[in-house]
Amino acid sequence: MTHRLLLSIIFITSRLKNQQGKAVTAMPELPEVEAIRRVIEPQIRGLAIEQITVSRPEVVAHPTADEFCRCLTGQVFDSMTRRGKFLVIWLKSGDKIIIHLRMTGCLLVTPAAYPEEKHTHIIFRLNNGNEMRFSDTRRFGRFWLIRKGETDAYSGIKKLSKEPFAPGFTAEHLSVRLGKRKKAIKECLMEQSVIAGIGNIYSDEILFTARIYPARPANSLTGEEWKRLAEVIPERLSFFIQKNEITPEEYLETKGQDYRNTHFLQAYGHEGEPCPVCGKFLCRTVIGGRSSTFCPNCQK
Template identity: 45%
Template sequence: MPELPEVETIKRTLSPHLRGQTIAGVEVYYPGVIAVPDAATFIDLLAGKIIIRLDRRGKYLLFYLTAGYCLVAHLRMTGRLILTAATGPVLPHTHVVFRLAGGGALRWVDSRRFGRLYLGQEDEVTVAAGLKKLGPEPLDPSFDVATLAAICAGRRRPVKQVLLDQHLLAGIGNIYADEMLFLAGLNPLRPAASLTENELVRLHRAMRAALEQGIANFGTSFRDYVDGHGQQGKNQDYLQVYGRAGQPCRRCGCTLERVKIGGRSTVFCPACQV
């Protein structure tokens, strides 16, 4: 699933091309990807709307439109939003095409059909999409060590699970949770409440470093993720632990181990992460 750095990269690649564009029309090939409203209303409401700006909240992409409307996209496992020429064949797994008055098209492509689109007035659609339940943004300037400490306080769950809980922290997924815990030198099985003040400072610093690196490298591509131009990211070439179980730690040479935490595969160094 695209995580915070991937969705942020998509936002940044799409924004310069979509801001100020008028949606001339919408074609829906698979209505099941539209959560709200129904497909016919979705098409009618979008026609003629101007895209004012794009934003991101956690793993959600938000298109702010004229007349107070907002289009929310959650890519889930395999969703893609790709800018293309206006003409050309509809490729496999293309479920929605947004035609732009200035030329070109934005295509919603999703091989597994898990992604969802939500459209409505801003205050209503953010509730329908679940945005109101998200925790703070880990890259927001207001997210400090004290905020992280409050999130971890009293929680006996493994710190890896706390990092993945979208109600506590928005946008972090399996890849970046593993990476930030390695950078912080913390065992993912440690209860969140057991972290000391110094360890919380390290984790806070590592969270920013891992996420900022992912954005700087245009996201992590293993299978499905591409940016708004259909280009893969480069961050997979810089990962320290994720996907490297059984290989030597790049820091100490110890064999990286894999465990399941909350049903999620987790890779860590038993020597570097305590």
């Protein structure tokens, strides 16, 4: 194994930069979580857990940290899936680990001798000599172990609505769920019980592409606008999944600091810049306590 491959790191962080180099903090959303899954899964699939160290017990939301370690030691990773902003690691036994990174949670796969990142709270020692590590500056990220046959009444993953790529994700689905709501459409798009995986960044991007003002009440949207949203949502998310693809070698080179291809963002974080469509200056407002960037000309 080459030194470069030996030091391959998968490091996910919620820090990104816009075109001016301004640092922006945002929770990983569906495209980022999918990028994490695609890079990590091949590196842990089929490996056994030899030992687990938990330095911050509160990070394990269910069961207790001691039970978490006892039940998982000796188990074998089978696969990893994504549901909304959650990661799910399936074990050969039928048990599963559910993970939510929240704002600053990071997953790393690294050689055992590689220096630990600051605020590393969980370490899985694997039978190939590597480790899967979880670090989190704010300590909001959480792990849940759900045993085979156990009802998940803990993680909240069952409250998620349709995936944007699922059959039945249509204009009718959106209008039925949101068409009578007076809440701003931007806030509605971020409700995980309506659409799984969208947050502050991609709600801006979706509404910009759909030419809908983010503060519009949902009940003011027309049938044509619901149809446009149903088409734009999966298209934009698929686009950013593709643009966020990165190799383990690229993670090593940047330590994952720039895993989002932010220069493809057209609205989010670009307030005061010319609109890429009409040239008018993009504006910023606050909707439901969240920053929102829009074009006053294209999104009237």
